[in-house]
Amino acid sequence: MLTEKDKIQLEKRKISEQEIIQQVDYFKQGFPWMKLDQAASIGHGIIHLSDADVSHYVKRFEDAKRTLSILKMVPASGAATRMFKSLFEHLSESKPNKESTIFFDRLSEFAFAPELKKLLPEWSTEQEILENLLLNKGLDYGSLPKGLLSFHYYEDGVRTPLEEHLVEAVEYASDGKDAYLHFTVSPEHRSRFDALVKKVLPKLEEKHQIKFHISFSEQKPSTDTVAVDLDNNLFREADGSLLFRPAGHGALLENLNDLDADLIFIKNIDNVVPDKLKDSTILYKKALGGLLVEILDKLKMYSQTLKGQVSASELHEMQEFASTYLGIQPGKSWDQHSQEEKVALFKKIFNRPTRICGVVKNTGEPGGGPFWCRDQEGNSTLQLVESAQVNMADESQKAIFIGSTHFNPVDLVCATKDVNGKPFDLLQYRDMSTGFITEKTKDGKKLKAQELPGLWNGAMAYWNTIFVEVPLDTFNPVKTVIDLLRPAHQN
Structure with missing residues (x-):
């Protein structure tokens, strides 16, 4: 299947032959459908915070943030075409x-x-x-990518989404002295991002009395996937070389894996608002961060407990905690497990990446939502699921999907280190069977392309997952130019 020339091409991209074989197998066999148990809802998979809860978690975050390294990651590589x-x-x-x-x-x-x-x-x-x-x-x-476009007008000039993310980060992705942000960008626009940062940083640092630390990364060639023709044969360019394509935002898991921070906020580049409307977003970012800090403290406590003798009541408490705050409900066979097996499972659950995902009420926006899904071991786990992952020909699965009350606006705060502060290898916690296959054209010829498991979908399939309802006014994406005329983007 692969020629010597192909192997040289793979070596340059740092892609193994086994990866290509696996990708072609997925093209031939397709990806399995997600098995939806039910849509997550308030009180059953989605946490609703009262005003008192919000105040409590905001204070928890404010108290903790000076002892934590905090980073904001913004995927910003997509063109605005x-x-x-x-x-x-x-x-x-x-x-x-x-x-x-x-x-x-x-x-x-x-x-x-x-x-x-x-x-x-x-x-x-x-x-x-x-x-x-x-x-x-x-x-x-x-x-150009959206991050470089003029989105909002102010009396002293205009701001791009990149600048709005910097201003927003002052309030929650900083310790009051330093703010750390990471943007994933495309190679062809890297110099423009560098130039914009160099231009705006002095004024922003003086205004907010804060030092910004901004880093960039690009999607790695090793994450690109091979294309095939409609008969699943490797698609070749006119010169006989293999055609590789960017593998969607799931490829950015590698970029996330390279980041080092205690808490990492993730938010899309186009979901920004002018200063007068930022309060709600900032409030809930802090609340989500505070909730995650409390959950991490619990995980440390339970992990310590599991090192000694564990009582039946302690195991029951851990089970309740996992169901309410970690997005996992053990299957029917749970009660048949021995004490040792339960302890082993909790040791595994309490020692993996954890994320809190803000979700908003579903208003018909395209995209994924929060669901309870059945895994291979019969457990029910919380996942963000896209429509392309669901067998819509199955009426029961379709009904569950369209019955979802909430939507994923890409509003995450993540903990990517274990209880001892050692970084996880995030590549070990993705479900490679949750990719996507799409049909494209190249030089007038039809082909099939493959996307890696989405960054907040299958790429985080084996994370602990908590869904929290956030206000709709924290979600203001710009999908078309006309969206900039909405009140949320007028200043």
């Missing part, structure tokens, strides 16, 4: 559509309007405006 899909259609077809009509009617309300006007002092034709906004003759917004 889809954000401007309707405008590209208008440009190519030379006729308006619903979104482009709104765009031109309210053009002056966009934060990037002043920049655009500098290129076109007098508003010209619609075609010229779109060319200067989207193409490299002008602002080149059609190919």
